[in-house]
Amino acid sequence: MLAIFKREMRSYFTSPVGYMFCAIFFAVSGFLFMLNTVQAGENANYAGYFSIILFLFIVIIPLLTMKLVSEETKMKTDQLLMTAPITLADIVFGKYLAALTMFGGSFIVSSAIYYIPLAMYGTPNLALYIGCVLGVFLVGSAFISIGIFISSLTENQFISAFGTIGAIIFLLFVSSLNSYINNEAVRNFLSGLSITSRYSYFSYGLFSYDSLIYFISLSAVFLFLTIRVFEKRRWSKS
Amino acid sequence: MNTMIKVEHLIKQYGERYAVNDISFEVKKGEIVGFLGPNGAGKSTTMNILTGYLSSTSGKAMVDGLDILEHPLAVKKKIGFLPETPPLYLEMTVREYLYFIYDLKKCTLNRRAHIEEVCRVVKIEDTLDRMIKNLSKGYRQRVGIAGAIIGNPEVIIFDEPTNGLDPKQIIDIRNLIRELGKERTIILSTHILSEVKAVCDRILIINEGKIVADELTENIEGALRGNRRIAIRIEGPSATVLSALKKIPGVIYAEISVAHEDGSATFIVESKNEIDVRKPIFYMLAQRSWPILSLEFTGANLEDIFISVVDEAEEAAEHKKA
Secondary structure, rough: OHHHHHHHHHHHHHOHHHHHHHHHHHHHHOOOOOHHHOHHHHOHHHHHHHHHHHHHHHHHHHHHHOOOOOOHHHHOOOOHHOOOOOOOOOHHHHHHHHHHHHHHHHHHHHHHHHHHHHHHHHEEEEEEEHHEEEEHHHHHHHHHHHHHHHHHHOOHHHHHHHHHHHHHHHHHHHHHHHHHOOOOOHHHHHHHHHHHHHHHHHHHHOOOOOHHHHHHHHHHHHHHHHHHHHHHHHHHOO | OOOOEEEEEEEEEEEOOOEEEEEEEEEEOEEEEEEEEOOOOOHHHHHHOOOOOOOOOOEEEEEEEOOOOOOOOHHHHEEEOOOOOOOOOOOOEHHHHHHHHHHHHHOOOHHHOOOOHHHHHHHHHHHOOOEEHOOOHHHHHHHHHHHHHHOOOOOEEOOOOOOOOHHHHHEEEEEEEHHHOOEEEEEEEEEOOOHHHHHHOEEEEOOOOEEEEEEEEHHHHHOOOEEEEHHHHHHHHHHHHHHHHOOOOOOOEEEEEOOOOOEEEEEEEEEEEEOOEEEEEEEEHHOOOOOOEEEOOOOOOHHHHHHHHHHHHHHHHHHHOE
């Protein structure tokens, strides 16, 4: 697993992807943070920043996950990994950890930096701040897991990227569709899928085990499904 | 010698189609075995099952007494595999790539010394810091082979190792495989007959997912039904020469293949495999003062061998039915 993780981390920084990710993430998140706090004057609200940054994921998460599995399939390097003395879980988890490190690293570092001006010019609630960071991190890790799963379904990294963009948009906006639906069963089902409603607990400063478990199991389910996709290839590839 | 690889009644089915249809064979420790067969015969599929890349529909594949399905990690540790397309990460340097494989295989040998040794064996020491995408096809193939032999696996499986290389590279790679085969068990696949003849101790001919012949290399031609063919260039009246050639005992077929401008002609003469007609032809021609300008075996090519082997298998099947 460590070998896979190290290779993916190196691959992020020997190609433009890692730099593009960092550049876009720091530029856009910095700008959004400024808009929501410094520029907002009396309405300054960092919880608002954390809610908006979720929408940045539509662009930056696919950047991290689009190549992870699809490129292996296309270049037939999956043959190397699948005939090496490691398990499929090692492969999938190594890749997941690499993407999570990229995302989590930049997000946590940026959040720590943004806290400095908040503490200098105001009295932020540290517990609430950490709650928001944790919530956003969990949402991001779930999206990465979904991105890896979609990447394992195709050998074209652009299809993988657009698929992931679609999935993230759906999960972010599904709760806003709810008000247009009359059937209550459907409405309940859709709000169950909604990421944003789960996340909102964290942004209110409520630590909810339900949501924590929801996000962790969402990641786990899609990583598991990715392993199944690899497994299935063993049986049906021609 | 003990058995290193044992395959029993292996079947791989895709829907209605059988890619591998009931293959059984054994490979002894230290043997070099060649899989010979046309494209799509099931060579790659068999290799992919042995290395754990694909699962078989039914049947058993064992390496050193361990079943690949029951002990996948232990078996994979014993095998070095070079797939048909070398699995290279183009954006890595050769050194980074080999170090990655070293980590992937969880090797315990001294990393630096081992990788240096592997590079010396496959002769890529001077490309270590180049990106793989900038390497020529021959070098990429070598890097693939280097990856396969990292960790000194007891078994090495090469899927068409010389495919697409130039003649000089092909000779180099064949020598390399022979060198590796001194201490290891090797399976390689190819669709070139001369290649297996040059490298392997034993040949398995595979066609349509079945083994149609399993012979030691020195016996393969004798074992295959088929005729011995020679091409002779003779100076003399071609029509008379032809009828004289046909009269030689043992000759079953003769024809004029090329009539040359200097009045000579090249004849193709076929005889039964066990009869050597070169001497009687020589004495006959000497008697008539028709000089031989050249004489060579044209040999059976893979297609001929194939046709004969496949025909034989079909005949046997029909015989069984009757």
